[in-house]
Amino acid sequence: MSWSFELSFFIFLIIVFASQALAVRLHSLVPMPLIMGIFCIIGFALNIIPKDFVVNSNMTAVGTIAFNVFVIHNATMIDISFLKEHSTDAIACILGSLILTCILALCTKGILGQKLSLLSPGPVLGSGASCAIASYSVKSTHPELSVYPWMIFMFQGLFSVPVVTWALKREAKIILNNYNDSEDETCALNPIENNKRSNLLHINGLCKKVPSAYKTPAYYLGTIMIANIFSKYLYTEFLTPYKLNTNVIALCIGFIFAQLGFLDKAPLNKSDSFGLLLMGLMGLMANTLANTPLDSILSLFGPIIFVFSVSTLVLILCGIAAGRLFGYSSYRGIALMANCMMGFPVNEMLLQNVARLAESDSEKEYLAKQIFPILNTGTMLIVNTISILIVSIMVNFI
Numbered sequence: 001m002s003w004s005f006e007l008s009f010f011i012f013l014i015i016v017f018a019s020q021a022l023a024v025r026l027h028s029l030v031p032m033p034l035i036m037g038i039f040c041i042i043g044f045a046l047n048i049i050p051k052d053f054v055v056n057s058n059m060t061a062v063g064t065i066a067f068n069v070f071v072i073h074n075a076t077m078i079d080i081s082f083l084k085e086h087s088t089d090a091i092a093c094i095l096g097s098l099i100l101t102c103i104l105a106l107c108t109k110g111i112l113g114q115k116l117s118l119l120s121p122g123p124v125l126g127s128g129a130s131c132a133i134a135s136y137s138v139k140s141t142h143p144e145l146s147v148y149p150w151m152i153f154m155f156q157g158l159f160s161v162p163v164v165t166w167a168l169k170r171e172a173k174i175i176l177n178n179y180n181d182s183e184d185e186t187c188a189l190n191p192i193e194n195n196k197r198s199n200l201l202h203i204n205g206l207c208k209k210v211p212s213a214y215k216t217p218a219y220y221l222g223t224i225m226i227a228n229i230f231s232k233y234l235y236t237e238f239l240t241p242y243k244l245n246t247n248v249i250a251l252c253i254g255f256i257f258a259q260l261g262f263l264d265k266a267p268l269n270k271s272d273s274f275g276l277l278l279m280g281l282m283g284l285m286a287n288t289l290a291n292t293p294l295d296s297i298l299s300l301f302g303p304i305i306f307v308f309s310v311s312t313l314v315l316i317l318c319g320i321a322a323g324r325l326f327g328y329s330s331y332r333g334i335a336l337m338a339n340c341m342m343g344f345p346v347n348e349m350l351l352q353n354v355a356r357l358a359e360s361d362s363e364k365e366y367l368a369k370q371i372f373p374i375l376n377t378g379t380m381l382i383v384n385t386i387s388i389l390i391v392s393i394m395v396n397f398i
Contacts (some may be wrong), residue, residue, distance in 0.1 A: 001050045008057035011049065012286075015039050016279055027353070028346050029165075031157025033128075033285065037150075040286045041297060051290035059283030066277035067136065067284070069224045070129035071247050072231075073268045074384035075254025082376070088326045089336055089377040096318035096337045097125055097382050101390055103314055104307065112303050115145060115398050120307050122391030123152040125340055128281040130387040133247050135288060137395040145398070147292040150285040151304050159308040160341035161350070163316065167335035168354045168371060174329055175370045179363055205261005220264065220271035227257050245392035251385065315340065332374060340378040347375040 003011070019036035043049035054060055083090045101121040108117045119138065123131045134149035207223070231253040235246050257263040268274040289297065319333035326333075339347060354371050358364035 001047070003050055003053050003056055005056055005058065008053040009059070011053060012057045012059055012279075012283065015043075015286075016282060027165075028157055028161050028349060031154070031161065031346075033156075033282070034154040034158055036282060037154040037285065037289060040289050041294070044290050045294050054283050054287040054290060057283070059280055060287050062276065062280030063132070063282075063284035063287075064280070066280040067129070067132050068228055069221065069268065069277065070127075070281075071133075071250045071388060072224050072227050072254035072257075072263070073266065073274075074127075074129065074388070075251045076258035076263050076265050076267060077380060078255055078258070078385060079380065080259070082373075083381065086373045086377055089373055090381055092318075092322035092326060092333065092336060093340055093378045093382050094386065096315055096322065097340055097386055097390075099318055100125065100311055100314050103310065105394065108307070108310065111306060115142065116148060116303055116307075118394045118398050119145060119148055120152070122387050122394055123149040124156070124307060124311050125382050125390065126387030127383050128153055128278065128285075130383075130391050132281055132284055133388060134391045134395065135284070137391070138398055142398060144292075144296060147288050147297060148300055148303075150288050151297070151300050152307070153285065155304050155308055156341050157346060159312045160338050161346060163312060163338040164335050164342070164347070164350060164375075165353075167319075167331045167338065168350060168374070169357070170331040171329060171335060171374070172354050172357050172367055172371065174331065175367055176358060176363060179366055207261055207264045215264070215270070217271040217273055220267040221273060223263055224254075224267055227253050227263060243396070245396075247388055248392045251388055311341065312338065336374050336378060339375055340382040342379075342383070347379060351375055 015036055019032050019039060022035050023030060023032035040049070044051055050056075104121045104124065105118050108120070112120070119134060123134050126134075131149040131153040135146045139146040210219070228250060231250040232246065234253070235244065235249050239249060254263065258265060264270060268277060315337040316334050319335070319337035320330045321333070322328075322336065323330040323333035351368060351371055355364045355368045358367045
């Protein structure tokens with residue numbers, strides 16, 4: 001049984017929509033990737049859905065595009081001035097991620113085995129892009145492991161969202177109790193669109209001279225591909241002997257180009273392409289599930305639960321330690337650390353939900369201003385950046 005492109009694409013959209021709608025209904029306590037993964041696993045196992053429907057829908061091609069552009073997109077969102085302003089948060093996130101990486105990579109071999117222990121840290125701390133990189137990196141040498149990063153992606157929010165939600169509510173009460181009407185009430189409710197901090201080079205860069213009328217989706221995607229082609233050229237012609245991962249090079253090029261003003265910040269969001277490309281990553285996940293035997297998938301549930309139980313506990317303890325070290329509440333530290341296991345758009349929803357705890361508009365704005373760095377620092381620094389570096393390093397030892 002094989003479906004046409006039209007039917008395959010339509011069913012894919014139905015699965016994505018149903019998964020997203022159910023996740024929203026459940027306030028993301030059950031994450032969308034997990035719901036979609038369960039739909040796909042059941043559909044493939046019962047032969048309700050043909051295993052080639054994702055390929056026939058052409059969403060694997062979209063996923064391939066996403067795989068190549070998300071790293072550079074993430075690199076453009078690194079805001080040095082923001083990280084300097086919230087340097088203690090940045091230091092705490094880096095230390096916490098390094099501690100978690102060492103524990104997962106070095107201390108869980110006896111239970112998980114060396115391959116899974118090395119493959120776990122990057123995806124646990126990363127987004128869909130990190131999981132896609134990890135899956136692709138082991139696909140040729142260890143195809144049986146290629147589904148493991150995607151299963152981590154499926155389960156991330158199941159562990160991180162409840163912890164972050166609980167900690168943020170406790171922290172919000174502390175913030176509101178200390179609220180003072182004289183405080184600066186300017187905030188950015190939308191971390192992507194309204195965070196206007198930029199350095200001088202970025203403000204006066206080449207991309208700022210391009211008239212807005214010409215900044216179409218083709219422009220934004222084209223500039224990303226220029227950076228991607230340049231990074232591949234550097235790797236092929238000059239850096240291959242140094243065994244550097246191509247994704248690390250792409251991350252560095254994306255960051256440098258953005259700082260010099262050659263690339264706009266968050267180009268995929270500005271081109272309205274982020275959602276489509278994210279669905280492409282979902283397509284890669286579904287296709288990997290389709291090509292993995294059911295017993296292999298089921299055998300990984302135990303390791304996944306163990307990895308996230310350990311990771312959640314470690315990050316909670318690191319959050320408590322960070323609070324004592326830097327002089328803020330344990331709730332703030334826990335939310336800061338646990339948020340390193342998730343990113344946009346879930347933490348945007350959490351920001352809006354917490355802001356509703358305020359009684360007045362001024363309290364709401366002040367609360368959002370205080371909460372925003374907690375959710376933005378880990379996403380910008382760990383989920384979108386350092387996790388890719390960790391994946392790129394760890395796969396060399398598998």
